[in-house]
Amino acid sequence: MDHSSSLSRRRIGLRIVLHAALILGAIIFLVPLFYVIVTALKSRHDLATLPFFTLPEVWHFDNFPKAWIDGNLSTYIGNSAFISVVKVPLGILVEALAAFALTRMDLKGATVIFMVFLVGMMIPMQATLVPLNIFLHSVGLTNTYPGIIFVYIGFGIPFGILILRGFFRTMPRELDESAVIDGCTDGQRFTRIILPLAKPAVAALFILDFLSTWNEFLLAQIFLTKDSMKTITTGLMTFVGQHLTDYTLLNAGVVLSMIPSVVIYMIFQKQFVSGMAGAVKG
């Protein structure tokens, strides 16, 4: 009796410790976010004179339009939005076609081909930059949307094929057989049967891919050097260079650039988790 009650007391103690650790961890994870938002709402004078933990005396929402216009963020966000909106569906189409060939068509050496694609996931982007730069220059595609979209699609292919192939494999063979009996061509089998049924995987990939496109920095830094072509990440770096000491404006820019990611995350949280789980299943 004594023994079991001390055990349960220990268990309650453990629970309390765990909860305390979780709450502390959550605070550590959220503090930077609050700090950025509070800084973005202060005036430069408040920032210089008030202690760091105080709220602004006057809430300066005007920092946001200032960053949006003076900081040229409207251009950068517009570029990122356009590139992502074109790249993601186009990339998924290309990846889905390949995954379809690898799983649901009579293709010899499908496993070896898949391995070759998978290697691409592991090659650091740095190892491709100079030849890619030479190539894009020679065809006049540096500082253009088609150029960067082409490169982004290339780097998205390994992960996209991994996810879609994993999902396509789990769909029953009978689907193809009955489609063939009904006289479907391969193209119809792809567009009318496999692709619609793969909607959960496509949705998950769509969101993961959208975020990684939106957040990409290195390739944009090399291939989009003109200010009017910069994306939100390279644009923010330019912005840092210009407003290095103006922390209120800088943090307003950071908050603005977070908004699309946060909105997408909040809407599609479920797909995130299932998408990540899909990566485990492979």
Place this chain on the structure above:
Amino acid sequence: MILRARTIKPWLFLFPAAVIYLAVILIPSLETLVLSLFKWNGASTHIVFIGWDNYIKLFTQDTVFMLALSNTLIWTIASVVILTALALAMALVLNLQFKGRLIYRSIFYFPSILSSIVVAITWRWMYHPQGLINGLLTLIGLGDAAPAWLGDPRTALGSVFLTSLWFGLGQPLVLFLAGLQTISKEPHEAAIIDGANAWQRFACITLPMLRETMIIVVATVFINGMRVYDLIFAMTGGGPAESTEVLSTWMYFQTFSFANVGVGAAISWILIAISMVVIIPYVRFTTKKSEQ
């Protein structure tokens, strides 16, 4: 005829992905291997074959490269050990049944959706001499002992690494949570009846059953560690005094700032060579698993 159409058709579906993949990743990385055997400034037509000289010089004369190499290895090993352990521990806690676990999951995953540049700017501001961290230290009377964080060669790399933990925890955490959900309850219940304590149950049941997830997590954390670039570039630019230089940043500066294209190419192939340690077993594991 029919037979030939059947063998060609899959290749038509494969064609766009194959062409783009070859043009963007495979061929350029092989071209880079060739470039690493040349001395070239990237602009002129003057290009000289020098064999393995770029590699030899990196290892014998370039002290910044050696520092970058050791920083990269330290960073990668620290990421694999600390990030994996932290994510696994958190996943075990968040896998328990209690109210609010989904909120915690969202909070810990949240930084992963941000861009590395946003994270870098945010934490530069956190580490700023007038920023929140030193403000807190002053508040509790440690203001004099507050280090310069990113401004001090002794603390800079560690400070960026802490940011990378904040930034990178979400992904392995969600992977582990997904892995834990596939483990059935029965073995645990049987082990409890047999009198196994929590640690024994973790070591003998949970951990072996998480093997596949573990391989994926370790492989991705390792690769991300090896190629770390954005955070360091945007937080310290490799400084102060080159103290936070890693292979990727040094490759960038050699290629695009100093116009030593061959040297930069050699660095990126050293990066690939080290990554092979993980790439080859990972690719074999992934394809073997899907054969089953």
